[in-house]
Structure formats: structure tokens, C-alpha cells
Amino acid sequence: MNSYLIVTGGQIDDSFAIRWINEHSFEGMVASDSGMEFYKRAGIKPDMIIGDFDSVKAETLDFFRNKDNIHWIKLNPMKDDTDTEAAIRLAIENGAEDITLLGATGSRIDHMLANIELLGIGLERKIPMQIIDANNRIRMIDSGIVIREAEQFGRYVSLIPYSMEVKNVTLKGFKYTLENYTMHKFNSLGISNEITADEAQISFTDGIMVVVEAAD
Amino acid sequence: MNSYLIVTGGQIDDSFAIRWINEHSFEGMVASDSGMEFYKRAGIKPDMIIGDFDSVKAETLDFFRNKDNIHWIKLNPMKDDTDTEAAIRLAIENGAEDITLLGATGSRIDHMLANIELLGIGLERKIPMQIIDANNRIRMIDSGIVIREAEQFGRYVSLIPYSMEVKNVTLKGFKYTLENYTMHKFNSLGISNEITADEAQISFTDGIMVVVEAAD
Numbered sequence: 001m002n003s004y005l006i007v008t009g010g011q012i013d014d015s016f017a018i019r020w021i022n023e024h025s026f027e028g029m030v031a032s033d034s035g036m037e038f039y040k041r042a043g044i045k046p047d048m049i050i051g052d053f054d055s056v057k058a059e060t061l062d063f064f065r066n067k068d069n070i071h072w073i074k075l076n077p078m079k080d081d082t083d084t085e086a087a088i089r090l091a092i093e094n095g096a097e098d099i100t101l102l103g104a105t106g107s108r109i110d111h112m113l114a115n116i117e118l119l120g121i122g123l124e125r126k127i128p129m130q131i132i133d134a135n136n137r138i139r140m141i142d143s144g145i146v147i148r149e150a151e152q153f154g155r156y157v158s159l160i161p162y163s164m165e166v167k168n169v170t171l172k173g174f175k176y177t178l179e180n181y182t183m184h185k186f187n188s189l190g191i192s193n194e195i196t197a198d199e200a201q202i203s204f205t206d207g208i209m210v211v212v213e214a215a216d
Numbered sequence: 217m218n219s220y221l222i223v224t225g226g227q228i229d230d231s232f233a234i235r236w237i238n239e240h241s242f243e244g245m246v247a248s249d250s251g252m253e254f255y256k257r258a259g260i261k262p263d264m265i266i267g268d269f270d271s272v273k274a275e276t277l278d279f280f281r282n283k284d285n286i287h288w289i290k291l292n293p294m295k296d297d298t299d300t301e302a303a304i305r306l307a308i309e310n311g312a313e314d315i316t317l318l319g320a321t322g323s324r325i326d327h328m329l330a331n332i333e334l335l336g337i338g339l340e341r342k343i344p345m346q347i348i349d350a351n352n353r354i355r356m357i358d359s360g361i362v363i364r365e366a367e368q369f370g371r372y373v374s375l376i377p378y379s380m381e382v383k384n385v386t387l388k389g390f391k392y393t394l395e396n397y398t399m400h401k402f403n404s405l406g407i408s409n410e411i412t413a414d415e416a417q418i419s420f421t422d423g424i425m426v427v428v429e430a431a432d
Contacts, residue, residue: 111430133323135325160329
């Protein structure tokens with residue numbers, strides 16, 4: 001699997017992130033603009049650096065400019081889309097078969113919401129994507145998935161309708177089950193579910209859902 | 217205006233929140249479950265306390281149980297919806313004409329996303345609602361609004377399509393303008409706009425948008 005990591009400029013819990021990276025292997029490591037700061041702190045050289053570089057320290061730019069074998073892409077700061085969107089498209093052009101985003105959450109909630117929107121690029125291209133931070137794993141799905149209890153991230157599983165409705169939702173192996181239930185937006189019904197069996201099954205016939213696995 | 221404040225159990229920057237409360241006036245102050253902890257720290261007595269009380273300290277429960285003139289509502293912990301959803305419905309039943317949520321953001325991203333979903337309850341009832349934290353003001357809109365530069369919250373204004381598309385979006389008074397443009401989900405086009413005139417106008421003919429005003 002041609003797995004790509006994209007580190008972008010949100011908040012990062014370094015010890016979590018370094019542990020996570022060490023436990024996984026990536027064919028490509030991309031820094032999106034000030035995501036460079038994390039790579040520098042972690043002592044990891046990214047394969048690609050992309051951004052308009054308006055939010056990274058000059059010394060960090062210099063630090064990586066002096067390294068070999070980094071593919072640089074400088075974006076126009078007046079562009080329409082975020083550096084993270086450009087980084088995702090770059091990863092896909094380079095053959096990414098799955099993509100993990102780190103540094104995609106934090107105090108800029110607009111950036112976080114945009115990053116969740118960008119999970120839809122993966123959905124359109126059939127490329128699994130996820131946002132990870134120390135407390136959450138966020139995915140967007142348009143068909144059923146199974147989450148094995150032994151592999152779940154954190155304690156809770158929350159389902160948030162992304163399309164205005166998600167039809168015929170059936171949940172098995174959860175504390176709160178559903179059977180052919182149509183979930184609508186504007187409510188908190190799917191929040192803080194818990195897996196009670198070896199594996200939990202989420203299925204539905206129509207719509208898009210955001211799945212957040214959350215620590216306490 | 218019958219303004220209500222609901223404090224729920226996410227992260228709160230106390231100095232920001234206390235300043236915010238002092239600068240505004242509220243007819244009703246509601247604590248949603250562990251939102252009680254903030255009221256205790258801030259030395260403010262809520263008018264209503266609602267929750268299943270599974271995430272609040274026993275001493276905080278006792279502290280407020282000994283106070284007069286608090287309306288208590290104990291929810292069943294096995295309920296479908298979150299305490300925050302119940303708090304919003306309670307505020308509306310009590311005549312809230314606008315609602316501000318504090319403590320609605322933080323490290324539990326599923327809770328934050330659910331709280332953004334709940335802004336739709338205000339949209340359906342024609343009750344203005346907003347989520348506030350030290351760095352962000354989040355609203356959901358289904359028709360045009362004006363943001364005066366002198367009153368904006370933070371430096372950036374980001375527009376995130378909430379419905380699958382938002383039709384005929386026209387932006388005036390912004391650094392990046394649009395004219396009768398259809399915004400789709402799965403991209404980051406509307407992120408980090410800036411107001412460049414005395415007032416900025418957002419208009420569209422169809423759809424729902426999340427507006428985030430964000431500090432740097």
C-alpha cells in the first residue's frame with residue numbers, strides 16, 4: 001500500500017505523532033507549509049514540501065532548503081484553496097493509495113472543518129483518508145465499515161451525518177444499535193457510541209457520514 | 217432580546233469567557249452537565265442545570281445543590297442525544313430568542329461537530345445561535361448576512377458549505393470576492409477570507425453555510 005503522510009500546520013502533540021509515525025510506514029511524507037515545523041522538531045526529513053510559506057519560520061525554510069532529495073512546490077499565496085488541499089492533490093498525483101493527515105486539527109476551527117471537507121477528495125477518488133490527532137481519528141465514509149474493537153482508536157465512536165440524511169443506517173456491535181434508521185443532520189443522535197462486541201458494523205444505503213473515534 | 221447562554225463541557229479559556237459574559241447580558245444562563253465546573257470557577261450561578269451528571273465532579277454538584285433558585289433537570293444517561301442538545305431545547309422552551317454556546321469546542325472533535333450540527337436547531341426555529349471560544353465564532357446561515365468589519369470576531373472569515381452545495385454565492389467587501397458562484401463541499405475554497413471594506417456581505421440563493429470568524 002502506497003501510504004502517504006501529510007503534516008499540516010495545526011496543533012500537534014509531538015510525542016503522540018512521533019509514536020504514531022514510528023508505528024506505521026509511509027511511502028511518501030509531505031509537509032504542508034508550517035507542517036515543516038513538526039518534521040524539524042521530530043528530526044524527520046519530508047519527501048515533499050508544499051505551501052505558500054507565509055506561515056513557516058525563515059530558519060525552518062532554510063534548514064530544509066539545505067537538505068537534498070526534497071521535492072519543493074511553492075504555491076501562490078493568493079490561491080483559492082488551502083495548502084493542505086494542494087498537499088492532498090500532490091500526494092494523489094504521486095500515487096498515494098491512502099493518506100493520513102496530522103496537524104489538521106487545533107484552535108483554527110475553520111481549518112479543521114476545511115480539512116474534514118477535504119476527506120471528501122479521498123471519497124471521490126476511492127482513496128482512504130483519515131485525520132489523526134492524539135485524541136481523535138476522523139474518517140468520511142459513503143458505505144459500510146467494520147471497526148474491530150481491538151483496533152479502535154479511543155473509547156467512543158461517533159457518527160455524524162455529512163449529507164443532509166443518511167438512509168437505512170444499521171449499527172451492530174454497539175451499545176446503541178440502530179436498524180434501518182434514517183439519520184438527519186441538526187441533531188446529536190450518533191454521538192458517543194461504544195463498541196460492545198469484538199467488531200462493530202456500520203452500514204447504510206445512501207448518504208455520507210463522518211466517523212470520529214475519540215478518546216475520553 | 218431574550219438571550220440565553222449555554223455553557224457545556226468542552227475546553228474553556230476562563231479569562232476570555234468571563235470577559236465575554238461580562239460584555240453581554242443574558243436572560244437565562246444554563247449549565248449543561250460539566251459546564252457547571254465553569255460556572256463554579258467563574259463565581260456565576262446558573263439559572264438552569266441540565267444533564268445526566270456523569271461527567272461532573274461530585275463536589276460541584278453539591279456546591280450548586282445547596283444554592284437556591286436553580287432549576288434542575290436530570291436526564292437519563294442512556295438517552296439518545298447529548299446534554300447540549302437537551303440544553304438547547306430547554307432554552308428554547310423557556311423563550312430563548314438567541315443562544316450562545318460556550319465550552320462547545322475542545323479536544324473531543326465529535327462533540328464539536330455535534331455542537332455545530334445543533335446550530336441547525338436554531339436555523340429551523342429562526343433563533344440565532346452561535347458557538348464562541350477564545351479563537352472562533354461559529355454560526356450556521358441559510359440566507360445572506362452582513363459582517364461589519366468593526367464588529368467582526370478575529371481576523372479571518374471562512375465559509376464552509378454545510379449543504380452539498382450553496383448556490384449563487386456572492387461575496388462583497390472581502391479580499392476574495394465571488395459572484396453567483398456555486399460552492400460545493402469537498403474543497404477549501406472559502407477558507408481564510410478577510411474583510412476589506414467597512415462591511416462584508418455574504419449572499420446566496422439556496423443552501424446552508426457554516427460561517428467561522430477566526431483569530432489568527
